[in-house]
Amino acid sequence: MYAKLQRLHVVLFPFMAPVHMIPAIDVAKFFTTNHVKTTIITTPLNAPIIINSLQSTANKYVGFPIDVENVPFPSKEGGIPEGIENLDQLNSDEMTINFLKATELLQESLEQIMEKYKPNCLVADMFYPFASVVAAKFNVPRLVFHGTSYFAQCVGHVMMKYEPQKLVSSDDEEFVVPEIPHEIRLTRSQLVIDAMKGKGKHEALEEWMKIFCSAMEAKERSYGIIMNRFYELEPEYVDYYTKVMGRMAWHISPVSLCNREKEAKFQRGKDSSINEHECLKWLDSKKPKSVVYVCFGSVVKVSSLELQEIAMGLEASEQDFIWVVRRNIIDGEEVNITDWLPHEFEKRMKEKGLIIRGWAPQMLILDHEAIRAFVTHCGWNSTLDGGLIIWGSFGTWPVGGEKFYSEKLVTQVLRTGVAIGARNWNRVRSENIKPKNVMEAIRRIMVGEEALEIKKQGKEVERISKEGR
Numbered sequence: 387m388y389a390k391l392q393r394l395h396v397v398l399f400p401f402m403a404p405v406h407m408i409p410a411i412d413v414a415k416f417f418t419t420n421h422v423k424t425t426i427i428t429t430p431l432n433a434p435i436i437i438n439s440l441q442s443t444a445n446k447y448v449g450f451p452i453d454v455e456n457v458p459f460p461s462k463e464g465g466i467p468e469g470i471e472n473l474d475q476l477n478s479d480e481m482t483i484n485f486l487k488a489t490e491l492l493q494e495s496l497e498q499i500m501e502k503y504k505p506n507c508l509v510a511d512m513f514y515p516f517a518s519v520v521a522a523k524f525n526v527p528r529l530v531f532h533g534t535s536y537f538a539q540c541v542g543h544v545m546m547k548y549e550p551q552k553l554v555s556s557d558d559e560e561f562v563v564p565e566i567p568h569e570i571r572l573t574r575s576q577l578v579i580d581a582m583k584g585k586g587k588h589e590a591l592e593e594w595m596k597i598f599c600s601a602m603e604a605k606e607r608s609y610g611i612i613m614n615r616f617y618e619l620e621p622e623y624v625d626y627y628t629k630v631m632g633r634m635a636w637h638i639s640p641v642s643l644c645n646r647e648k649e650a651k652f653q654r655g656k657d658s659s660i661n662e663h664e665c666l667k668w669l670d671s672k673k674p675k676s677v678v679y680v681c682f683g684s685v686v687k688v689s690s691l692e693l694q695e696i697a698m699g700l701e702a703s704e705q706d707f708i709w710v711v712r713r714n715i716i717d718g719e720e721v722n723i724t725d726w727l728p729h730e731f732e733k734r735m736k737e738k739g740l741i742i743r744g745w746a747p748q749m750l751i752l753d754h755e756a757i758r759a760f761v762t763h764c765g766w767n768s769t770l771d772g773g774l775i776i777w778g779s780f781g782t783w784p785v786g787g788e789k790f791y792s793e794k795l796v797t798q799v800l801r802t803g804v805a806i807g808a809r810n811w812n813r814v815r816s817e818n819i820k821p822k823n824v825m826e827a828i829r830r831i832m833v834g835e836e837a838l839e840i841k842k843q844g845k846e847v848e849r850i851s852k853e854g855r
C-alpha cells in the first residue's frame with residue numbers, strides 16, 4: 387500500500403511593490419498549476435492587487451485556490467503615514483529607507499502565519515532578510531525569489547570581488563568587467579554605488595548599503611534561489627552562477643507565460659488606466675509590426691526634461707507609438723503632463739500616438755501583432771516581457787539599479803537591441819540624451835538594414851528560447 391501523499395504547501399511572501407508582486411503572483415500560479423498549494427502573505431491595502439490578478443486565471447482551472455493572508459502593515463511602529471503600504475506610493479529616498487526598515491517589523495506576523503499553516507517551504511523576497519531566521523525556526527527551507535538576470539548577478543558578483551572600477555581614473559573611463567564569459571565594458575558612472583556617492587547621498591547610501599548587505603547575506607544563507615528566466619537565454623551565466631559562484635538556483639522559465647488568456651494579460655499588477663477595448667481598437671487600426679511601445683516600468687521617476695526629450699524624439703522618428711507616462715512627481719509635487727509636453731504635441735500626434743497616463747496593460751499590448759519595438763528602461767521584467775514577445779527590437783535607456791547590466795545583456799550579449807545612449811546612473815547628469823538620440827535609436831530598431839539584422843538575431847534568440855521551454 388502507498389502512504390497517502392501530502393500536497394506540498396508553500397508560503398510566498400512578496401515585497402510590497404508592483405514589480406515584486408507581479409512576478410510573485412505568477413510564481414504562485416506556477417506552483418498551483420504544478421499541484422503545490424500556495425498561500426500568499428500581504429497587507430490589507432495590497433491584497434486587492436493580488437486578489438484581482440488571481441481572479442483572472444489560475445483559480446479558474448486549477449481546482450484549488452491560492453490563499454491570500456493579510457498581515458497588518460506596521461505603519462505606526464515604522465513611522466510610515468497611514469495608508470501607505472506599497473513602495474509605489476513613496477516619493478523620496480528617505481521614505482523608501484524608512485519603508486524598508488518598517489517591513490523588518492513583519493517578522494512576528496510571518497511567524498504567526500508559519501505557525502498557522504506549518505508549510506513545507508517559505509519563498510520570501512530578498513528584502514525580507516528575517517525570513518531566513520523564521521524558516522530556520524520552523525525547520526523548513528527558505529527560498530529567495532529573485533527578479534533579475536543571471537547576467538546581472540554574475541556581473542554584480544565580480545564587481546564586488548575585483549572592484550575593477552578602482553583601476554580607472556575618471557567616472558567616464560571604460561573598464562572591462564573581469565572573469566565573465568563576454569567582454570563587457572562599463573564606466574564608474576553606470577554603477578549604483580559610485581553614482582550615489584557622486585550625488586552626495588552619503589547618508590542614504592549608508593542606510594541603503596546596510597539594508598542591501600543584510601538582504602544579500604540572507605540570500606547567501608538561504609537554501610537557494612528561484613530565478614525568473616530560462617537556461618537557454620543566458621547559458622554561460624547560469625553555469626557561471628551555479629558552478630563558479632557555487633549557488634543553488636532554479637530557473638522556472640519566465641513566469642509571466644502562465645498568463646495565457648487575454649483577461650490575465652490585461653489584469654496585471656494594477657488597474658489599467660486605459661479600457662481594454664479602446665487599447666485593442668487603437669492597436670488593431672495599425673499595420674502589423676509598425677508600432678513602438680515606450681514604457682519605463684513601475685517605479686522609475688522620469689524627469690520633465692527626459693519626458694520632453696522622449697516626446698520630441700518620438701515625433702522626429704515619424705513612427706507610430708504607444709507611450710506610457712506614469713505620475714510625474716518632483717519634490718513631492720505632481721507635475722501635470724501638459725506642463726512639459728511640447729506645444730500641441732498631442733494634437734499633432736493624434737493619428738500616430740497613444741499616450742497612456744498611468745498604468746498600461748503591458749503584456750496585452752506587447753502581445754499585439756502591431757508592436758514592433760520596445761523602448762525600455764531595462765527593468766528585468768520588461769526585458770523579459772518584451773523579449774519573449776517581440777524579440778529583436780529593443781531601444782535601451784537604463785536608469786539606475788542593475789539596469790545598465792541588463793542593457794549590456796541585450797545590446798552586447800544577445801544583440802537584440804540598440805542603446806539610446808544613457809551614460810550615467812545618476813540621471814541629474816542625463817544631459818547626454820537628446821531628442822536626436824531617441825529619434826535615431828527608434829529609427830535604428832524600426833527601419834533599415836540594422837533593424838533587419840537585429841530582428842534576425844532576435845528571431846534566433848526566440849528559436850533557442852522556444853526550444854528550451
Ligand SMILES: O=c1ccn([C@@H]2O[C@H](COP(=O)(O)OP(=O)(O)O[C@H]3O[C@H](CO)[C@@H](O)[C@H](O)[C@H]3O)[C@@H](O)[C@H]2O)c(=O)[nH]1
Binds near residue numbers: 404684686710746767
Ligand atoms: O504601465 C505599466 C508599467 C509596468 N508594468 C509591469 O510592471 C513590471 C515592471 O517591471 P520592470 O520592467 O522590472 O521594471 P521596474 O518596475 O523598474 O522594476 C524594478 O524591479 C526589477 C526586478 O527586480 C528590477 O530589474 C528593476 O531594476 C527595478 O527598477 C513589468 O512586469 C510590467 O509588465 C505594467 O504592466 N504596466
